[in-house]
Amino acid sequence: MSDGNIPLFGLYGDSEWSEDPEFLHIEDIESRSSDLGWKIDAHRHGNLFQILILKSGDAKVQLDDKTRRLLGKWAIIVPAGCVHSFRFAPETDGKVLSIAAPLLEEVYQERAAKLIKPLLQTPTFIDLGLNTNQFNELWPIVMQIERETSIARSGRALMGEYLVKALLIMLHRYVEVSVSTNSDNHNLQLLQDLKELIEQNYLKHWSTPEYSKRLNTSEKTLNRLTKSVFNQSVKSLCHQRLFLEAKRRLIYSRKTIEEIAYDLGFIDPGYFSRFFKRLSRYTPGQFRLMNQQN
The missing domain is CATH 1.10.10.60 (Homeodomain-like)
Structure with missing residues (x-):
């Protein structure tokens, strides 16, 4: 497939992109992929940063020129502009979090920049099965993000932004643990x-x-x-x-x-x-x- 045929979407299958700079969306992997035969063809997002949290199942994932088969619990970081595709085994369980790139722009001026910026820039696979505590402390934040996006309450956008940043800081810690197992x-x-x-x-x-x-x-x-x-x-x-x-x-x-x-x-x-x-x-x-x- 030539790169000229790689579509640019807001969310996969949607021809229009929300212009809301505070756009934050979370959905089950099944909700979008099951009707497509659990297959998401190669595409990219110009203004969306995504985090996939796999709870269970089997997935073949392409991020730019990297292809991995993932079993069990994983986090997948998809920066804006990264070409990606997925082949999920039926009944794969997990969440897809999509964040407007402008929502994270302030990170570059914050104290958290050193922790978060590397994740915004590099397609990354994070094994959450190395330590049972990792997934157990991460998943409640994912669930809280889902609750915040589903209920109209004061400060909803701000709370969602803070929770996303907390999620990214936790993922940074897990990357450090993974690196430290391979480096002194x-x-x-x-x-x-x-x-x-x-x-x-x-x-x-x-x-x-x-x-x-x-x-x-x-x-x-x-x-x-x-x-x-x-x-x-x-x-x-x-x-x-x-x-x-x-x-x-x-x-x-x-x-x-x-x-x-x-x-x-x-x-x-x-x-x-x-x-x-x-x-x-x-x-x-x-x-x-x-x-x-x-």
């Missing part, structure tokens, strides 16, 4: 420092040697760690962060594509267009137009 404390701290450095300097287009120098380690060690934990090289992590910012500015800014290119540190707007198309398979202009239409 030094390596875990090194990766955290790298993510922070990328966040501070991605607009400067630093090379891998620059990051390794600042972290007082070798390029080989740094790339080995990022590939083992994130399945990406240091260069790829930097490019993905730059790409995410480019998508945000194309969607939410009124600046021209040339102005956005310069703001993102590209000397040549033509090179910015080639960079963006290599990662999204669309030109910046095509991406902006599709998101305006949807």
